[in-house]
Amino acid sequence: MSESKDITGSPDAKSKGNGRLSAVKEMPFFVKCALFWLVFIVSAAIYTRLDRLFGQALPLQDPFYQGFLFGGASPVEGPSLDHLLGTDILSRDNLSRLLHGAWVSLAVAITVVSFGIVFGGLLGAFVGYARGRWETLVMGIMDVVLAFPPLVLLLALVAIYKVRSLPVIALVFGVLGIPTYVRIARANTLGVASREFVQAAEAIGTKRIWILFREIVPNILPSLFAYALINAGFVIVIEGTLSYLGLSVQIPEPTWGNMINEGRRDIRRTILPIFWPGLFLTLTVVSLNMLGDWFQQRVAIRSSAL
């Protein structure tokens, strides 16, 4: 990479020319599968929202329809053409509930990741570049939040605030997720701020706020994204755990966690109503972890070549 490019623009400029598709082509087979699964889950979640928007006009079973009450299905059916993954204890369609449940997991994960990158990333970059008293103060506050074991503070919060709708849950998760992003952004900023292209920009008298947004932020974004992928998996597990305990989005709204909880009562008859959400949960987290690991390696290689 030439000197002039380092000064004027982000070092990503070159790779953009190759197009995003080449990155997919370079992926190992398993990482491609992971990406495929994530695309599937995200589109399924969006599809279920559209379905609700159009008053269940799209081809998908109603996730709340109880076949044994209104006819058409019986509880804990095996897979059939009508119900591809069978029915649950209340004879509702498993597949439809799984896809609707994906929305909750993804909405929470996406909120945490965007809060983390936008607020956490900016805050971390700012204090890491500005240094001084602000840095001490902000990092001190972040350390206090991180001093709690992750699940415990969350439990205390959702316990005390009784409202457990999706926006509230996503907001609580989102705010509690910020500190780690601040830490990562700050640590990376400390490294980037000492690089030649930042010194060069300072030397020619560029405004510091301009340096922050043009030189520092673009260079810490890749490591934030890599963390975000792994973090999204972690968040989905925590949300599932809270859902399982009945402390996340409330029934009858299906979530993977509360489906497992409901299925547990009939575990002696069949494990299928637990198996499906467990599988979806695990596959999604595996995919995020694999994609995150792969991305992390690429970031490490690229930043060492910078």
Next chain:
Amino acid sequence: MGKILAARLARLVATLFAVSLLTFLLVEQLPGDPVTALLPPEALHDLETMERIRTELRLDDPALVRYGRWVTDALQGDLGKSYITDQRVADAIRDRIPVTMELALLATVIAAVLAIPIGAFSAYREGGRFDRVMSGFTTASLSIPAFVAAIFFIWLFTLKFNWLPSTGWNRITDKGLLANLKTAILPASALALAPLAINARLIRADMIGTLKEDYILSARAKGLRSRYILMRHALRPSSLTAITIFGLQFGALIGGTVVIETIFALPGLGTRLISGIYQRDVTMIQGITLFVATVYVVVNLLVDLLYLLLDPRIRRQ
């Protein structure tokens, strides 16, 4: 060393102060009358009790005064009393903590003991069949949520094979070690899955670096057996990192046993926290949260100090 110790202790006090303040504020800034938050819904029409609690807690004092009182009491081991079960919070914690501690310890030990050989042999044959299988295994065990694994274990080992009980707890003091382990092994294994994967990956990465060192080459040239080299020469420099990680995991697990205890219906701190949450037992939630966070912070500090103590390079400075 003394200087480091003093600085760490000062930091510990500052963190604990902030943690207690945050825990206090959680309840303090609830909208409305705190008495309505403290009491179960069915007791809310009982104006006499409400008035009694108000004077008992001296709720008309300013928040800062009440915080000071709460912390002073907490320092003397008094975390208040549940207004729902009438139990002292400190007593509840004392009753429940042995189960949680044992689970966390057992899970840490399982994760450590299994991760060392897995990590070491994966590093020794980097890219080989064992390494690839184990890399798949660690990715999977890192990704399966503990509560899903726990339910799957119950289905497999209790319902299908009928080997182990799915609920209940035998105290060591009552029934002996073997009966105790029988009830502890399933929950501990479910808890150990994620730490196991993390440890195995870290040890592997660490040892791949170590195995390229010259002194390993010279040990090989001397004709030492590879198992001996792996365990005695290569593992030793990694052990410092490993011990730190094990300690941190133990600290995190004390808060992490919550769901697993609930699934296996174990009489631990986690089940008490969850039942407190279902009953909206605010004093109990507050007390347990403060306690768990304190243990977590203190364990993390001890691990840091242990690291200083073990690493001669830092010790000598």
